Amino acid sequence: MTIYLDGNGLTLDQVARVLYDFESVEIHPNAWQNIEKSRAVVERNLAEGNVIYGVTTGFGKFSDVVIPVGDVEALQLNLIRSHACGIGDPFSERVSRAMLLLRANALAKGYSGCRKETLQRLVDCLNQQIHPVIPSQGSLGASGDLAPLAHLALVLIGEGKAHYDGRVMSGGEALSQAGLTPIRLQAKEGLALINGTQAMTAVGVIAYLEAERLAEFADGVAALTLEALRGVVDAFAPEAQDVRPYPEQREVADRVLSYVEGSQLTTRQGEIRVQDAYSLRCIPQVHGAIRQVLTYVKEKLLIEMNAATDNPLIFSDTGRVISGGNFHGQPIAFAMDFLGIAMAELANISERRIERLVNPQLNDLPAFLSPQPGLQSGLMITQYAAASLVSENKTLAHPASVDSIPSSANQEDHVSMGTIGARHAHQIIHNVRRVLAIEGICAAQAADLRGVDRLAPKTRKLHQQIRASVPFIDQDRAYSEDIERLAHWISQSFV
Template sequence: MAASLRVQAGKLSLADLKKAYDSHQPLLLDASCKENVLAAKAVVDEYVSHQKIAYGINTGFGKLANVVIPEDHLPQLQKNLVLSHACGVGQYLEPASIRLVMLLKINSLIQGYSGVSWQLIEALIALYNAAIYPCIPEKGSVGASGDLAPLAHMSLALLGEGEVMYQNQLRQSADVLQEVGLHPLTLAPKEGLALLNGTQVSTALLARAVIRCQRLIDAAIVAGALSLTATQANLHPFDQRLHQLRMNEGQIDIARMLTFLLTDTAIGTTSTKHQVQDPYSLRCQPQVLGACLTQMRYAAGILQAEVNAVTDNPLVFATTKEIISGGNFHAQSVGFAADALAVAIATTATISERRTALLLDPAFSGLPAFLVNASGENSGFMLAQVTAAALVSENKVLAHPASVDSIPTSMNQEDHVSMATFAARRLDEMLDNSMTVVAIELLAACQGIDLLKQKPQTTHLKKFYDKIRQIISFYDVDRYFASDITKVKEMIEMHEFALPSQGSNSCLVF
């Protein structure tokens, strides 16, 4: 039986998100949140019973906010909102991301500012715990007024509408609800709006990227250390005294980790080639990857705040019995964080590809051309580097900032939007590209080390080298190579290159 993930209102950690992303764990709510939820619901009920006008409770939405809706039409108003806003297109998000979306929405609602019923929260948790994943198309949100379209698709399942993924099968929601003994909900006033407003989709996609960035940066550091070994590089540029003078924490941490991985290796502290200066992709790893790490940590900090934010609208303040309309659904901070990650992801791959290119060039590395004996008859790593170059170039286009590309919607009522959902979504493709580029470097560096006949000597670096060699053999003559790259990329995805903790100086993103 899977361990439960305990959820306290507004207290999710990034470690909790990682657990939810990696596997399905049933949610167990802290009972203390129920009182606040019921108090906010009582305020909404009072507004309805006294016919007090409040946006989205007894009015239309967006540009139609001035249209007052009769009380007997309010349940239909909320259902219509969900049905009409479910306009997403494109491929469905994968279950891991949908789990994050649902978890974030639940965490927002249980804080007691949304005015929803406890029954609605129980229904969402029932779906989550039964691993019934509403099918959410990946496209259709501009990241302001909330992630309206994708969250509408999430909400359809509560109504017995749309499709869900259940037990690895795509099925109709109504059929699955009946099968597991659940019933479609009739939404109360404010509930449809509370479900649809919010940044939970863009935040979930940012969370996915931050989690994967940790795996990427760890693998890139290992690849860099192996390349330093294979090129017999000068290690003086990693002297901690140099990096302390730069006063950049990310740079200091990368230099420390590289030194930790390389200390006492066969290459010692200086190159056996007696080269005074190596190319930047080798000797400036702390400066470049350190800057990337800093951006990743910045994004993780924004993410930590956003996962516990209440971002629907309007918000209910039970202590003063007020319902206040604002704009917490605007995801500009998420968009900025995603754009910062895009630059870091692209740069991590760019410098990795350059190190691979150095390894293949005998004029620098002193190794056989394209890292294969009898080159000419064998092409070796020639096209692997071409693949890396192609992916690096793709990333340069994808790294263009998305958050500056606002476009007006809803008859100019929503005249400035964040584009955070796309900003975060495109990171997944960039991470796939970058992990593949780093996988190619890992293979090239191990090949170079074998050609040198000089294995890593330190415990940790040898461990990583051995992991690769346990599944990928030495490239002696040309063979089908794509599967080798895929296997090492999967190792990165599974965090097989997780770096050992260095206490407070860990290189981990979070």
């Protein structure tokens, strides 16, 4: 089913379908009129000799340098080439694909002044799965994601590199093999392609979609751990949540109770102990607060995905050309830092539950869930690995948005560092998935030792799903592959 872009109604579900299911994309027929009208404003100002930033002037500190009309095309080409100075490992093809989609949607709003041909080539690359090779480092997150988007734009003009048909090749070769021709940038178009927040937003959208799935799994695996440790369910009672009326807290408590309904392992206050440690008792409060962050992040991403974020903006109804600051990534920078902090905490509490599962001083299970404690170490070192990832997350969660370094001779004197925040949030999520996988392995092993037949129906199903990836541990083995297999299942299959 084709997804139509008009710059206003793109949803996260649609983004996921384009990124993961490769659904085709077209510009909505109703959007073309605004696109043509904004382009007409650019052409008219050019013909009248008016001074417009980035059209008849240089960029950044060069904004006061007037460019002769005969050089406006060279200006745009020079912009793309000079700004393509990204460094480091490239973004994944999925991120590159998301950047194509989000930039096309931004241009479809009709405030950027690009030509129909240029926007259509973006869409063509998306549909033909020509994914620009885009270095992941080098953006300050204000004036837009200049370096990453310049690498994207290089492919449109037949330069740079692209993933196509399973290999990396030049942008020109990729276009040629797909039956497409490079575009020739005209006035304003280079600036329209690179002046935006699509790198940080692309990474942010993918991070959010993965975080949402992890939050769901975390509730389920926490419930399995609760059973394996014979946890006290009274703390999850609805009335306890209602007197602190955060809806997300109540949702998590209800979800955990639904997982353990029918369990023969969970306990009530006073049966074994009066109350559990915080990592069990406070699951609704901690997981619920993390869901509050996800709600905030989702709201900001939906706005940014459907925003005009370049400069200057062309208002065709009035003919005004306004130099503003919509390219500044501060809203997404804050959201990404917040997302990273929240997801780091999801791993933090999970690691504490792992410790309770393997530490013989904290439970009545075999030490480290070992089949032969002493001779075999069991799952002892998986907790080390989880602790390492949690510690790494704490360094990655330092907010990128608190930093700013002036650029362009102090013309651009405050920047967001939002792309760094997005990259760090995504790396944190990568680590969180593996911490939760370790908890899943430990909880499943403990459940086997308790007796799987005593699990609740819903957690028994989760146990079976974990066991499909990770067999019962009856002999020490290398656990790295177990962790990676389960982490992959969580990212691909868990619902």
